[in-house]
Amino acid sequence: MTRWALLLEYDGGPFVGWQVQETGPSVQGVLEQAASRLANGAPVPSIVAGRTDAGVHAEGQVAHIDLPDGFQARAVRDALNFHMKPHPVVVLQAATVPDDWSARFSANRRTYRYRILNRRARPALLAGRVWHVPVPLDAAAMHDGAQRLLGRHDFSSFRAAACQAKSPMRTLDRLDVSRDGDIVEIVTEARSFLHHQVRNFAGTLKLVGEGRWTADRVAAALAARNRAAAGPTAPPEGLTLTRVGYPDDPFRN
Known part of the structure; x- marks a missing residue:
């Protein structure tokens, strides 16, 4: 598996926040559903730098996920963006990081x-x-x-x-x-x-x-x-x- 850092932009208006909740759609849910499509349907959990509340936006949010080996950065970005349509969430950049790197705990x-x-x-x-x-x-x-x-x-x-x-x-x-x-x-x-x-x-x-x-x-x-x-x-x-x-x-x- 390869760990990917994702730079995200999203409109928080339609979401209950970053975190998955039963009360409505979340940014995390949209991302993880798209990532699952790149992992043959297997669950792909994500860790995020900051769990934004409902209605809060992001221009530079960062999350990380683990995907099967073999993807190029452009393919990860473009595939996730394709599968996240029509939700107002996009990956701006994707980059490989060490296995112990954390979007949350590595941030300073x-x-x-x-x-x-x-x-x-x-x-x-x-x-x-x-x-x-x-x-x-x-x-x-x-x-x-x-x-x-x-x-x-x-x-x-x-x-x-x-x-x-x-x-x-x-x-x-x-x-x-x-x-x-x-x-x-x-x-x-x-x-x-x-x-x-x-x-x-x-x-x-x-x-x-x-x-x-x-x-x-x-x-x-x-x-x-x-x-x-x-x-x-x-x-x-x-x-x-x-x-x-x-x-x-x-x-x-």
Whole structure:
């Protein structure tokens, strides 16, 4: 068997999330059904770098699967893409990796982008890709508040109640907020994130942008280590997993 790293892009809107569930179609299910076609119908389990929630998108998700020997990278990519039609999931690149390589555990960086459409008119072309906030937002104030969250902290205030992580401690390397026209963009990077952590950042920083919270209150919410102290969870459609980093990037070539 050969282990393959897959660089994936998908629209999370039609799915219940990455993980297979009985309540509806999942990205994992679509990928594994397609991969089974390359393994003479045998089950092909997948491991993913980040299990995205329902409605969350990906431009640079990474998964790995094991397939019978003999395939070329282009054939793996094209065959999987053919069998995943018409679902909005595609393999951008496929690359062989060592047998002990893991899409999840070999990763050392994950980057997410959260986009807010900040105008009165609702989205038409960007529907399902942004959080529509009609109230004017101060992106500079949001960025100032975001900087209070950088570093290694107990992020219990920004952790979903259903989070299964053993520890709320995480090191946040980047949390930037900027504006480009009507789009307010939040970009964050860390080795790993807690469940709903990025969406809870976005919901909290929106309060700062509206002038309802100060940067000091963001710091106080972090220090409280209590989910009730932070802002609401932003909706999933504005969130995209843009990149997963590895010490030795399998897609570099």
